[in-house]
Amino acid sequence: MTTTAIGVHTQGHVHRDDYGSKMGMWLFLFTELILFGGMFVIYAVYRFSHQLEFELGAKELDTLVGTINTMVLLTSSLTVAMSITAIQRGNKKLSMLLVGITIALALVFLVNKYFEWSHKFSVGLYPQAPELLSKPQGEILYFGLYFVMTGLHALHVIIGAIVLAVDMRFIQKNIITSTSYVKLEAGALYWHLVDIIWIFLFPLFYLVH
Amino acid sequence: MTDHTTPQAHETHVVGYGQYILIWAGLMALTGATVAFAGLELGRWIIITALTIASIKGFLVLSVFMHLRFEDRTFRLFASVSGLVLLIFIVLTFFDYAFR
Numbered sequence: 001m002t003t004t005a006i007g008v009h010t011q012g013h014v015h016r017d018d019y020g021s022k023m024g025m026w027l028f029l030f031t032e033l034i035l036f037g038g039m040f041v042i043y044a045v046y047r048f049s050h051q052l053e054f055e056l057g058a059k060e061l062d063t064l065v066g067t068i069n070t071m072v073l074l075t076s077s078l079t080v081a082m083s084i085t086a087i088q089r090g091n092k093k094l095s096m097l098l099v100g101i102t103i104a105l106a107l108v109f110l111v112n113k114y115f116e117w118s119h120k121f122s123v124g125l126y127p128q129a130p131e132l133l134s135k136p137q138g139e140i141l142y143f144g145l146y147f148v149m150t151g152l153h154a155l156h157v158i159i160g161a162i163v164l165a166v167d168m169r170f171i172q173k174n175i176i177t178s179t180s181y182v183k184l185e186a187g188a189l190y191w192h193l194v195d196i197i198w199i200f201l202f203p204l205f206y207l208v209h
Numbered sequence: 210m211t212d213h214t215t216p217q218a219h220e221t222h223v224v225g226y227g228q229y230i231l232i233w234a235g236l237m238a239l240t241g242a243t244v245a246f247a248g249l250e251l252g253r254w255i256i257i258t259a260l261t262i263a264s265i266k267g268f269l270v271l272s273v274f275m276h277l278r279f280e281d282r283t284f285r286l287f288a289s290v291s292g293l294v295l296l297i298f299i300v301l302t303f304f305d306y307a308f309r
Contacts, residue, residue: 026284030291037295044299045306063244070240078233081224081274088223185276192275199266203259207247 018182025186029193032156036197039149043204046141053138057146058209060125062116066206069112070198076105077195080164080188090178092171099168099184102191106161113154117147146205153201156194163187222279232273239266 047054083098124131125143132143167187170176176184243262247255272278277285 022280023284023287026287030287033291033295034298037298041299041302044303048303048307063247067240067244071237074233074236074240077236077270077274078229081229082226085224085226085229088221189275192270195274196267196270199270200260200263203243203247203263207243207259208256209247 016180018180021182022185022189025189029189032193036149036152039145039152040200040204043145043149046138046145047208050136050138050141053136054142055209056136057139057142058205058207060120061146061206062119063206065112065116066202069109070202072105072109072112073195073198076102076109077192079105080191084181084184084188087171087176087178087181087184095184096168096171099164099171103161103164103168106157106164109157110154113150113157149201150205153194153197156197160187160191160194163190222276224273224276224279228273232269236266236269 079098080102083095083102086092086095086098120126120143121129126132127144127147132140164187167176167184170183239262243259246258246262251258271288277288
């Protein structure tokens with residue numbers, strides 16, 4: 001951090017393009033949209049051809065757990081959004097706390113998901129389970145899609161939590177500061193996308209029965 | 210690292226905590242509404258109400274939580290185009306299948 005003219009020229013002028021970084025993150029999110037979009041197409045088509053079986057399948061899911069998980073994710077989106085305001089206002093500790101709460105809520109979501117899946121497994125509802133295979137074709141498809149789509153979503157929750165943990169460390173080490181916080185914004189954008197995907201998965205799997 | 214390059218400073222829009230909490234409350238209320246609607250026997254309308262509410266929720270997250278409202282036009286254009294592409298992708302595939 002030298003103040004001489006030479007110092008400014010050699011190390012003071014760090015190239016930074018926050019606009020470009022954010023644009024890159026958005027472009028990446030669009031590819032994620034297409035990844036999940038393909039599965040939503042499959043869902044739409046199979047739902048159309050196996051409507052009754054999809055409704056029976058949805059009855060097997062616990063709406064309460066799904067609703068709780070929706071509220072957990074929405075709240076985690078709130079806290080990560082607020083963490084950006086906190087760092088912009090120079091409130092480092094509050095920002096770290098808010099990112100920490102977001103990660104904790106991600107873990108709550110995953111624990112709920114674990115119990116939900118364990119229950120499904122224990123009653124013989126998992127891919128290739130004999131009990132599931134004895135059901136009509138539409139229900140097999142429904143549970144196939146359920147496990148693939150919520151599974152891929154859960155994987156995104158895990159990745160998002162790791163990214164946010166790195167962001168939290170960056171805030172602590174002053175790599176993310178009140179004037180340079182695009183890394184936190186990128187992590188938050190990813191987290192919001194995970195939330196949006198769940199906003200659509202929740203009604204399509206839990207509510208439509 | 211001197212601070213005379215402030216690429217974020219000239220376009221920064223700091224969203225207050227209150228506005229975020231308001232949006233969060235709206236999202237929670239919409240979640241309650243979609244669960245309540247699902248409890249009624251709406252038949253075929255259930256998927257329409259569920260998807261409409263989900264779209265409103267998605268819009269709220271995109272515009273406020275993801276700051277699209279406060280970004281410049283390029284971001285909004287990109288997001289709209291990609292959403293539209295996805296919609297065409299789903300609708301066209303679906304119609305192809307439904308009327309085959």
